[in-house]
Amino acid sequence: xxxxxxxxxxxxxxxxxxxxxxxxxxxxxxxxxxxxxxxxxxxxxxxxxxxxxxxxxxxxxxxxxxxxxxxxxxxxxxxxxxxxxxxxxxxxxxxxxxxxxxxxxxxxxxxxxxxxxxxxxxxxxxxxxxxxxxxxxxxxxxxxxxxxxxxxxxxxxxxxxxxxxxxxxxxxxxxxxxxxxxxxxxxxxxxxxxxxxxxxxxxxxxxxxxxxxxxxxxxxxxxxxxxxxxxxxxxxxxxxxxxxxxxxxxxxxxxxxxxxxxxxxxxxxxxxxxxxxxxxxxxxxxxxxxxxxxxxxxxxxxx
Amino acid sequence: xxxxxxxxxxxxxxxxxxxxxxxxxxxxxxxxxxxxxxxxxxxxxxxxxxxxxxxxxxxxxxxxxxxxxxxxxxxxxxxxxxxxxxxxxxxxxxxxxxxxxxxxxxxxxxxxxxxxxxxxxxxxxxxxxxxxxxxxxxx
Numbered sequence: 072x073x074x075x076x077x078x079x080x081x082x083x084x085x086x087x088x089x090x091x092x093x094x095x096x097x098x099x100x101x102x103x104x105x106x107x108x109x110x111x112x113x114x115x116x117x118x119x120x121x122x123x124x125x126x127x128x129x130x131x132x133x134x135x136x137x138x139x140x141x142x143x144x145x146x147x148x149x150x151x152x153x154x155x156x157x158x159x160x161x162x163x164x165x166x167x168x169x170x171x172x173x174x175x176x177x178x179x180x181x182x183x184x185x186x187x188x189x190x191x192x193x194x195x196x197x198x199x200x201x202x203x204x205x206x207x208x209x210x211x212x213x214x215x216x217x218x219x220x221x222x223x224x225x226x227x228x229x230x231x232x233x234x235x236x237x238x239x240x241x242x243x244x245x246x247x248x249x250x251x252x253x254x255x256x257x258x259x260x261x262x263x264x265x266x267x268x269x270x271x272x273x274x275x276x277x278x279x280x281x282x283x284x285x286x287x288x289x290x291x292x293x294x295x296x297x298x299x300x301x302x303x304x305x306x307x308x309x310x311x312x313x314x315x316x317x318x319x320x321x322x323x324x325x326x327x328x329x330x331x332x333x334x335x336x337x338x339x340x341x342x343x344x345x346x347x348x349x350x351x352x353x354x355x356x357x358x359x360x361x362x363x364x365x366x367x368x369x370x371x372x373x374x
Numbered sequence: 375x376x377x378x379x380x381x382x383x384x385x386x387x388x389x390x391x392x393x394x395x396x397x398x399x400x401x402x403x404x405x406x407x408x409x410x411x412x413x414x415x416x417x418x419x420x421x422x423x424x425x426x427x428x429x430x431x432x433x434x435x436x437x438x439x440x441x442x443x444x445x446x447x448x449x450x451x452x453x454x455x456x457x458x459x460x461x462x463x464x465x466x467x468x469x470x471x472x473x474x475x476x477x478x479x480x481x482x483x484x485x486x487x488x489x490x491x492x493x494x495x496x497x498x499x500x501x502x503x504x505x506x507x508x509x510x511x512x513x
Contacts, residue, residue: 151453158460165467172474179481183488190492 101135104153107160108132117163120170124163131156240275247366248289248359251276253314255352263309265317273314276356277321287359288323290314291368292332293339295348300334308332314354329365337368401443405455409436412462416469421462424469432461 108128111117117125135152138145242251257269265273280288292307292314308330315330340347359365413432421429439454 147453151457154457155460158457158464162460162464162467165464165471169467169471169474172471172478175478176474176481179478179485183481183485186485186488186492190495193492193495 100150100153104156107157111160111163116167121163121166128159248357251356253354285362287327289357289365290330291355295351296335296342304334402452409455409458416462416466419466419469421465421469424472425465428465432458
């Protein structure tokens with residue numbers, strides 16, 4: 072192969088041209104810088120977080136453009152500024168990214184605090200709820216105990232009061248019930264009308280029956296053995312009726328009150344002298360033990 | 375003579391100016407210093423780990439700038455120093471951004487764990503707004 076002088080000349084010329092072709096390279100660098108700056112400008116985070124760096128990049132780009140237009144200026148000068156502009160635009164982008172990340176970390180930190188706070192609140196709330204439940208349980212138990220105590224106290228007071236009342240009336244507890252005896256001094260001889268002296272006893276009995284509405288009362292009249300049986304039976308019945316009437320008049324339901332006359336039966340004493348006969352002349356008031364009916368004298372085998 | 379002297383004076387003056395210009399052609403000492411401190415900041419920001427390429431570029435250009443300064447090539451030294459400076463700044467900002475983003479990732483994970491944890495405890499324990507009756511596990 073022979074070397075062609077023309078070909079060599081063309082190749083040399085091309086090489087020379089290529090050597091001179093620094094303008095496209097500079098344009099490429101400039102193009103890159105424009106793109107980088109535009110990209111940074113388009114990013115709102117950059118304009119927000121790195122305005123200083125973006126501004127520097129813009130000024131460097133203006134320098135690069137200016138040097139490129141200036142005919143006398145060296146190509147390297149434009150390329151140099153273009154490079155600086157590109158890097159500065161990247162720096163702006165990186166700074167903005169750093170700030171965005173920092174802001175997210177801050178937000179995350181406050182979210183973390185929020186989560187921890189609400190978790191603590193939850194724990195506190197459930198602790199409070201537990202405490203409240205325990206407290207109300209304790210209170211309920213205490214109330215129950217107090218009620219029981221009150222009931223006990225009331226029952227004790229009741230039995231004490233009952234005992235006091237019984238004692239007051241000089242009554243005695245028997246299998247038939249509470250027996251209270253009104254002596255004949257409360258009646259005039261041969262009469263059935265009650266004397267005023269009986270009233271206090273009757274008031275107390277009525278009050279007692281009022282407080283114990285379940286209890287019944289039976290009034291039994293007795294005489295000594297003087298006089299005829301018929302007379303005695305009638306007198307004892309009349310006296311028992313008088314006492315029953317007095318009790319009913321004090322507000323006690325007639326259904327709860329029974330009156331019986333036994334005449335000279337069931338004597339307390341022998342009837343041989345005045346003292347024992349006086350013991351036999353009496354009216355007995357029997358208050359039932361609770362709700363049950365008062366057993367008859369015969370059934371109870373009472374004296 | 376006068377004219378000749380004038381021409382000669384002018385000539386000497388020009389030479390003198392040229393020498394002065396050459397002698398004081400300022401080496402970009404300040405730019406080199408700026409570039410050096412930017413590189414150091416980048417290194418402190420762990421750019422060696424997070425922005426290797428940018429840091430290497432900055433170091434190479436700084437070395438080139440020093441070499442040019444040694445050869446009294448002020449223009450090249452200044453350009454290389456400027457480029458080393460922006461490369462170092464980019465290395466630093468890239469390293470910082472990457473580290474912050476790493477932190478964001480870690481934080482997101484820990485937040486997710488925390489949310490799950492509180493959710494789990496909230497479900498097993500008594501509720502926040504409506505206190506549940508005491509369950510045996512709590513007693």
